[in-house]
Amino acid sequence: MWHTYNCQYSMQYLCQEDRYYGNLSFYNITSTSMAFNWTPAPGPIDSYSVVVTSPAGSSQTITVGNVTETVVTGLSSSSVYTVQVFPSKCNIQLDPANGSACTAPPSPGWITVTNVGTNFVSLVWDAPSDMSSNSYSFLITYFSSYWGQSGSTNSSSFSATVMNLRAGSMYIFNVTTVNPTCGLSAPSSIAVYTNATTKILLLNVRMSSNRPCTKEMMRTLIGNRLNLLFADIYWTLGRMEQRCYGTPL
Known part of the structure; x- marks a missing residue:
C-alpha cells in the first residue's frame, strides 16, 4: 500500500535494533x-x-x-x-x-646492592606487593652505554648476581616481575659502578693558551677532556708534573 507524505516536514526516525559485532x-x-x-x-x-x-x-x-x-x-x-x-x-x-x-604484575620493591667486584654486581630487592597468591619470577636486564654491553638473567628469588661485566664501568640494572599469564611488570632500576682495576695512563699533553700556564688550568682542561673520553668509567687524575715553557702560545 502506498502512502503520500508532505516532504516539506521531517519524518519520525524509525528506530530498529541493529546487530552489533564489536571488537x-x-x-x-x-x-x-x-x-x-x-x-x-x-x-x-x-x-x-x-x-x-x-x-x-x-x-x-x-x-x-x-x-x-x-x-x-x-x-x-x-x-x-x-x-x-x-x-x-x-x-x-x-x-x-x-x-x-x-593486568600487569606489580613491580619489584627497593633494590639494594649487596656486593660489587670488578666484573660482577650482586643485587637484592623487596618482594612486589599483592603477589602472595600468584606465581612469578624475575627478569634482570643490564646495560653499559660506554661499552654498548647488554644482557639479561633470570631469578626465582629476590636476589641475583650478574657476572662478566667490565671493570670501572657504570651499568643500569632493571628488575621486572614476570607472571606466566600476565607478562612483565614495569621495571625497578638502579645504576651501579663496578670496581675499577688500577691502570695508570701516562698523558703527555701540550696545550696552547693565552692565559698563564698554571696547574689548576691544566687540571681543569685535562679533566674536562677525560670526562668526554671516559664518561661512564670511574677515573681519578693523579700526580701531574707541570712544565711551562716560556710565554704561552
Whole structure:
C-alpha cells in the first residue's frame, strides 16, 4: 500500500535494533588499570555501558556516553578481567562487544646492592606487593652505554648476581616481575659502578693558551677532556708534573 507524505516536514526516525559485532582493543595496561577502545555500533547511539568483571565474579558498570574508549582503574594486579561493552540505542541495549585482558604484575620493591667486584654486581630487592597468591619470577636486564654491553638473567628469588661485566664501568640494572599469564611488570632500576682495576695512563699533553700556564688550568682542561673520553668509567687524575715553557702560545 502506498502512502503520500508532505516532504516539506521531517519524518519520525524509525528506530530498529541493529546487530552489533564489536571488537575490543586493549592498551596501556598497568598493574592497576587498563585502557581499551571498541568499534562503533551502527546507527545513532545514545551511550555505551561498560561492564568489567573480576576473576572473583564481582562486576562494575560504567556508562561512558557516546564515546568509543575508556580507562578503568582500581584493578588488582596479575588478574584476568572480562570486559563487555553494550551500546544503547532508543532505550534498547544491543548485543555487547566482548573481550578480556590481564593486568600487569606489580613491580619489584627497593633494590639494594649487596656486593660489587670488578666484573660482577650482586643485587637484592623487596618482594612486589599483592603477589602472595600468584606465581612469578624475575627478569634482570643490564646495560653499559660506554661499552654498548647488554644482557639479561633470570631469578626465582629476590636476589641475583650478574657476572662478566667490565671493570670501572657504570651499568643500569632493571628488575621486572614476570607472571606466566600476565607478562612483565614495569621495571625497578638502579645504576651501579663496578670496581675499577688500577691502570695508570701516562698523558703527555701540550696545550696552547693565552692565559698563564698554571696547574689548576691544566687540571681543569685535562679533566674536562677525560670526562668526554671516559664518561661512564670511574677515573681519578693523579700526580701531574707541570712544565711551562716560556710565554704561552
